[in-house]
Amino acid sequence: MDQFCTRLSNVLQIFFVLSVFASWVSGDVTFGTCPSKCLCRNDVDGKLVVDCTDALYEEVPVTNIPCGAKKLLFINNNLKKLSRMSFIGLRELEEIDMSGNFISYIEPESFAGLPSLRRISLVRNDMRTIESWYFRDVSFEHVMVAVDGNPMYCDEDLKENINLIKSRVTVGGIICSGGEIWRVLGKVRGRTYEDVETQIRKNFESWEMALLTLSSFIFFVIVLSTICGICKYRSGNYTTGEYLRRANRRHSNVRSYAGSEASDHKNHHRRHHHKSGAGSKSGPHSAKESRKIEMKSEDHFEDDDSLVLGGQTQPAYSDSGSERVLSPPERRY
Structure with missing residues (x-):
């Protein structure tokens, strides 16, 4: 990983040297003089000002800017982003004004290596938030950042990032174009960040x-x-x-x-029908009834010695428990 970073740094240095050489060949580098589209002058305090207003630059021509510049004005240009190469080598730079551009992205450490920096103006750009990495590894003591006119989104992320950088960076002029308070989008539209900062996440x-x-x-x-x-x-x-x-x-x-009752009733009906039709030979059951053997009461008695010898018979008992006396049978000779 360290070797890769070293090689990448060498490649960037070579690219920077080649870009400087190409600019010098094209006649755009003056090494200490102003870029061709800019005006360099000293203000009332004797500070060198590089004024590139309405120059229609899409990138900062850092190789053309004198190293002793105190103020850098890129107002109303076509800048869309700031990179870590935008202000390299400008260690005496105190003020940067990038108002009226289309800046929506700033690379990490873009403002590193500027120990004298005091003010940054990003008014009327396309920034929606302030990230803490914009000011990573900075060497300045404290800087004021103006972001008026940007479509800032006031939410917890913005609040957290501002709290992370507030020891060295003061952000002012935040006008909320939207936000999250009670999960209602647009409730903070048109209000300043200072008005809604305490309501963000606290009530939420x-x-x-x-x-x-x-x-x-x-x-x-x-x-x-x-x-x-x-x-x-x-x-x-x-x-x-x-x-x-x-x-x-x-x-x-x-x-x-019920089936048993029906069966009993059917059997009873058959018996009754049999008794009523026993004397007649006609009928559906006459053939079956004619086959039955008539049994006499004497056939139910077994031979007994007492009957043959004329002994006394034992009294028979009925189902009701009363005795009934049987007459002695006739002697057989």
């Missing part, structure tokens, strides 16, 4: 915490309701199944009992 945090708490509660209620619904659904299915099975069992018992 309380509102955000309340919304987060409410959202968490609603989510918890939804999850709990879902779980209860699933449990009730499963329990309802089990209870319904048990109820159906019990109902089926009861219904089957009723059908069995």
Whole structure:
């Protein structure tokens, strides 16, 4: 990594030397004199001013600027960005005015190596925020930065970056074109940063915490309701199944009992029909009835010695428990 950085630094130095040589060949470098499109003069305090107003430069011709310049004016040009090479070698520079350009990006360490710098004007450009890396590795003590007329977005990032650089940089003239206060875009439109600085994130945090708490509660209620619904659904299915099975069992018992009653009633009807039609030989059951063997009451008695020898018979008992006396049978000879 160190070797790569060393090689990159050497390449940049070679590129710088070649650019200086190319500018010198084209006649645009005067080494201590003003660029061809600029006016160099001394102000009332005797400080060298390089005035390049309305020169339509798209980049700062740093190789053409005298090293002893105190003020650098690039007003109403076509500058879109500032790089770390824009002010290299201008160690006596005290003021930079880049008003009326299209600057929207500033490379890190663009203002490094300027120990005498006191003021920077970036009025009426296209900057939307102030990044802390703009002023990384600077050697000046304190500088004032004016950003009036830029479409600045006032949010927590801007506030944090300004707090990081406030020990050496004071940013003024921030007019908010939009911002985040209570998550409402444009609520701070047209207001200065100083007016909304205390409201950014301070009130937003309380509102955000309340919304987060409410959202968490609603989510918890939804999850709990879902779980209860699933449990009730499963329990309802089990209870319904048990109820159906019990109902089926009861219904089957009723059908069995009803079937047995119907069977008994049918058998009774057959017996009654048999008795009523026993004397007739006609009818659907006459063939079956004619095959039955008539049994006499004597056929149910087994031979017993007491009957043969004329002994006494034991009294027979009826189902009701009362005794009934049987007459002695006739003797057989």
